Amino acid sequence: MICPGISYSDYYIAEQSVSIEQLISNLSESNIPNGLDRKQFTEILIETLGVQFVYVDDRKNELLRFHQLLQRYFLQYSSTPEEIDVLIYAAGDSIASGHSWAENDSECINIAYSVKHEFKLDNALLFNVAVECASTLIAMRIALSMLRDRSARKVLILSRNFYTNDRRLSLMGKGTLVSDGAGIIELSADKTDCSIIDFVSIEDNRISKFSDFITKSQLVVELGANAIKTLVERNSIKIHEISMIIPQNTTRFAWQRYCKILDIPISKVFLDNISDYGHVGDVDTIRNLTDVWRRGKGFINVGDFVILYTIGTGTTWAAILIQKTENS
Amino acid sequence: MICPGISYSDYYIAEQSVSIEQLISNLSESNIPNGLDRKQFTEILIETLGVQFVYVDDRKNELLRFHQLLQRYFLQYSSTPEEIDVLIYAAGDSIASGHSWAENDSECINIAYSVKHEFKLDNALLFNVAVECASTLIAMRIALSMLRDRSARKVLILSRNFYTNDRRLSLMGKGTLVSDGAGIIELSADKTDCSIIDFVSIEDNRISKFSDFITKSQLVVELGANAIKTLVERNSIKIHEISMIIPQNTTRFAWQRYCKILDIPISKVFLDNISDYGHVGDVDTIRNLTDVWRRGKGFINVGDFVILYTIGTGTTWAAILIQKTENS
Numbered sequence: 001m002i003c004p005g006i007s008y009s010d011y012y013i014a015e016q017s018v019s020i021e022q023l024i025s026n027l028s029e030s031n032i033p034n035g036l037d038r039k040q041f042t043e044i045l046i047e048t049l050g051v052q053f054v055y056v057d058d059r060k061n062e063l064l065r066f067h068q069l070l071q072r073y074f075l076q077y078s079s080t081p082e083e084i085d086v087l088i089y090a091a092g093d094s095i096a097s098g099h100s101w102a103e104n105d106s107e108c109i110n111i112a113y114s115v116k117h118e119f120k121l122d123n124a125l126l127f128n129v130a131v132e133c134a135s136t137l138i139a140m141r142i143a144l145s146m147l148r149d150r151s152a153r154k155v156l157i158l159s160r161n162f163y164t165n166d167r168r169l170s171l172m173g174k175g176t177l178v179s180d181g182a183g184i185i186e187l188s189a190d191k192t193d194c195s196i197i198d199f200v201s202i203e204d205n206r207i208s209k210f211s212d213f214i215t216k217s218q219l220v221v222e223l224g225a226n227a228i229k230t231l232v233e234r235n236s237i238k239i240h241e242i243s244m245i246i247p248q249n250t251t252r253f254a255w256q257r258y259c260k261i262l263d264i265p266i267s268k269v270f271l272d273n274i275s276d277y278g279h280v281g282d283v284d285t286i287r288n289l290t291d292v293w294r295r296g297k298g299f300i301n302v303g304d305f306v307i308l309y310t311i312g313t314g315t316t317w318a319a320i321l322i323q324k325t326e327n328s
Numbered sequence: 329m330i331c332p333g334i335s336y337s338d339y340y341i342a343e344q345s346v347s348i349e350q351l352i353s354n355l356s357e358s359n360i361p362n363g364l365d366r367k368q369f370t371e372i373l374i375e376t377l378g379v380q381f382v383y384v385d386d387r388k389n390e391l392l393r394f395h396q397l398l399q400r401y402f403l404q405y406s407s408t409p410e411e412i413d414v415l416i417y418a419a420g421d422s423i424a425s426g427h428s429w430a431e432n433d434s435e436c437i438n439i440a441y442s443v444k445h446e447f448k449l450d451n452a453l454l455f456n457v458a459v460e461c462a463s464t465l466i467a468m469r470i471a472l473s474m475l476r477d478r479s480a481r482k483v484l485i486l487s488r489n490f491y492t493n494d495r496r497l498s499l500m501g502k503g504t505l506v507s508d509g510a511g512i513i514e515l516s517a518d519k520t521d522c523s524i525i526d527f528v529s530i531e532d533n534r535i536s537k538f539s540d541f542i543t544k545s546q547l548v549v550e551l552g553a554n555a556i557k558t559l560v561e562r563n564s565i566k567i568h569e570i571s572m573i574i575p576q577n578t579t580r581f582a583w584q585r586y587c588k589i590l591d592i593p594i595s596k597v598f599l600d601n602i603s604d605y606g607h608v609g610d611v612d613t614i615r616n617l618t619d620v621w622r623r624g625k626g627f628i629n630v631g632d633f634v635i636l637y638t639i640g641t642g643t644t645w646a647a648i649l650i651q652k653t654e655n656s
Contacts, residue, residue, distance in 0.1 A: 110642045113533035126531045126644065127466045130456040138455045142470055149476040203454045205441035314438045316454065 004147035005192030006322065007154070008077050009290045011183035012065050013277050014057035020046055020177070023054060023170055031171060049177055049252065050275030054170040057180040059162040065182040066115050066158055073184060074119065084186075085152035086143065087116055087124040090135035090159045090282060112158060124156070133248060134201075134312025135159065136282040137320060140187060141199045147189045159183045161281030170278075172210055176250050177278035183286030193326035194293075197305075200231040200319050207315040220311070221254055225261040227317040228307060235321060239264055243304035246292055248284035248311065249274040285310055300324055332475035333520030334650065335482070336405050337618045339511035340393050341605050342385035348374055348505065351382060351498055359499060377505055377580065378603030382498040385508040387490040393510040394443050394486055401512060402447065412514075413480035414471065415444055415452040418463035418487045418610060440486060452484070461576060462529075462640025463487065464610040465648060468515060469527045475517045487511045489609030498606075500538055504578045505606035511614030521654035522621075525633075528559040528647050535643040548639070549582055553589040555645045556635060563649060567592055571632035574620055576612040576639065577602040613638055628652055 024032075024042045032041055046052060057065070073079065089112035112126050131138045136159045143155035160182040163170065170178045187196070202223050207213065213220055232239050239262055247255065252274055259266045273288050280287060285308055292300055300306065304324045311317055352360075352370045360369055374380060385393070401407065417440035440454050459466045464487045471483035488510040491498065498506045515524070530551050535541065541548055560567050567590055575583065580602055587594045601616050608615060613636055620628055628634065629652065636648045 108537040110533055110536050113531055113536065113642050116531055117533045124531070125466075125469065125529050126459075126642075127470070128458040130458055131454075138453075141453065142455070142473075145470075145473040145477045145479055148479075149473045151473055151476075201453050203441055203444055203452070205438055205445045208438050208441065209436040314441050314454075 002148055002150065002189050003195050004144055004187055004189055005195045005325070006185060006289070007188040007192040007194075008073060008079070008186040009184065009286050009293070010069050010072060011181060011283060011287045011290055012069055013181040013280060013287070014055035014179055016057065017053040017055050018170065019053055020051060027171065045175075045177060049278060051177045051278040053277075054177050055179040055181070055277055056170065057162060062111055062160060062162065062182070063109055063114055065160070066111065066184070067118065069182060069184045070115060070119050073186070077186075079154060079186065081120045082123055083154045084121045084124050084156050086146055086155040087112060087121055087126045088139040088143065088155065088157045089126070089128045090139040090157055091128055091130060115158065121156075131316050132312035132314060133279075133282045133284070134310045134316045134318045136183070136185065136285040137308060137310045137318045138201070138312070138316070140185070140196070140320060141201070141318070143187045144196055144199065147187060150189070153189050155187045157185045157187070159185070159281075159283050159286055161283045163281060172279065175214065179277040179280050181277070181280040181283045181287070183283040183290075185286050185289070193324065195323045195325050197321040197323055198231060198235050199321075200227050200234075202227045202317045204315055204317075207313070210313060212315075217254065218257070220315075221257045222261065224309070224311065224317045225258050227319045228258075228262060228309065231307065231319045231321050237305060237321075241305055242268065242307055243300065244268055244270055244292065245307045245309055246270045246285075246288045247309045248282075249277070249279045249288070250311075282310065282312070302326060330476055330478065330517050331523050332472055332515055332517050333523045333653070334513060334617070335516040335520040335522075336401060336407070336514035337512065337614050337621070338397050338400060339509060339611060339615045339618055340397055341509040341608060341615070342383035342507060344385065345381040345383050346498065347381055348379065351505075355499065373503075373505060377606060379505045379606040381605075382505050383507040383509070383605055384498065385490060390439055390488060390490065390510070391437055391442055393488070394439065394512070395446065397510060397512045398443065398447050401514070405514075407482060407514065409448045410451055411482045412449045412452050412484050414474055414483040415440060415449055415454045416467040416471065416483065416485045417454070417456045418467040418485055419456055419458060439488075443486065449484075459644050460640035460642060461607075461610045461612070462638045462644045462646045464511070464513065464613040465636060465638045465646045466529070466640070466644070468513070468524070468648060469529070469646070471515045472524055472527065475515060478517070481517050483515045485513045485515070487513070487609075487611050487614055489611050491609060500607065503542065507605040507608050509605070509608040509611045509615070511611040511618075513614050513617070521652065523651045523653050525649040525651055526559060526563050527649075528555050528562075530555045530645045532643055532645075535641070538641060540643075545582065546585070548643075549585045550589065552637065552639060552645045553586050555647045556586075556590060556637065559635065559647045559649050565633060565649075569633055570596065570635055571628065572596055572598055572620065573635045573637055574598045574613075574616045575637045576610075577605070577607045577616070578639075610638065610640070630654060
């Protein structure tokens, strides 16, 4: 029987920093919540999220970031280019960083196509999946079917967040601080030290844009907790048997509400990464999983059940149940 | 054994027409090929493509177009909403027609989420696949794995082209006339009258934007013919056993070159739809397949092998081999 799992992951976070003070001082008035001045808003963000800086990159560097991640992947890890049967670019927008309808002489770099060419991934079927910040997890769901029906041996997912470039703002929905970065994750049909057991998603159009996350925050939490409950129950596991929930780095406070509904202590939620760089779009999934894995034995042990959890505006709540099967 | 196939398809083409004369007279100078005046360019386009009008729609109507297509689908066809386990939005850009990062009071309609809600597709996993004009065919490839590994009973693909809205131009790469429209296609795990046998794609970053299709047209044709050859050969079929190739409605002349390489008569290529509305993005795949199917017995018979062929800028050449198995 095929038992697909996660076999490799790595990430990069932008290096150029902007302090929260500086970020807030450059915002237009409409981005400042009513009833607060800039100083108060700055203080609230720093106190609640613990984020002191956001990190910004130029989208022109995107190919370079993937180049570095893939070089290390092929150097450190035993995968060969010809084993990669599927290459998924998990991105919130078009597959091209240039404009494919541009004139002759203008730049047009199609990131995933360039990666495929440079690293000779000759067998790789390539496509772009876009479900906002849930793109990586949905790409993993698609990969799962391609591994299970034996049409792929290995699937490589490229994820990136150039939020500051695309939208010229590191503040999402007036309460989430965003940094830029890139990540890669490999799923294999076998020989992994982490099995993917099941996937659940819920979609609901009542939360259709960022501002809804604030005005209807209780609904957001309830639907998310339902996705996690469904995932656990249909696999005949008790919620207390879950060793860790790995969320995205958006808000810390919502997890007090999730934990109340789920009846688990907040110590089971991996929230250590919020304060460092804040939210890095759907790269969060790869970054947090990688950091949990790197802490190794003691933090995460053989047999442990872990849930990867994300929300993509639209809105999709998605959760994957994985199990640590071997020490790497 | 699971033998997935195509079980339903339908499409809509915009109704508001713009004559080619009018279109060309409104273009900026940079869109007119060097050495031609507007009158000459108009004449060349009409003579070579046979397209007299392009048809434009407003993206605000997108939800209405899918509403009409899905109403007819549920009325005419035996599918029930709960059988649809996957809903794929095959689109060249974001899943939202509004801006998900917009302020409180601005409009934001996430098309696929709204369709899922309105038609109570409660079991449907939803995601957006974007590979330019190959999106529909790649979505079919993804659906195939989800049907084969039994994680979906039915997959519904939504495809749309609002080219004139997005890019304010009905002329692509100085030689392809584009209309707006929408299409839906259903794939089922069984009980279809058309089996999907195999899929082949080739990706190459030497053709990275529209203008490359003109400057490197021979390479485009050679790579595409290779994809078709590979598909046929690895299924132990001779190219002469293929009853029909269903391409997109881009260029008629290229098919003389394809046919020379493939050694088949041009009568085997379904080119009847180019003159009507020109190219409707990746809706072409659905439109042309639907039109071939509707012509029925005599035009397409039980046992016939058919190839669906598309190109998505980036560039991906994709081909699916299907076989008519029953008279509907």
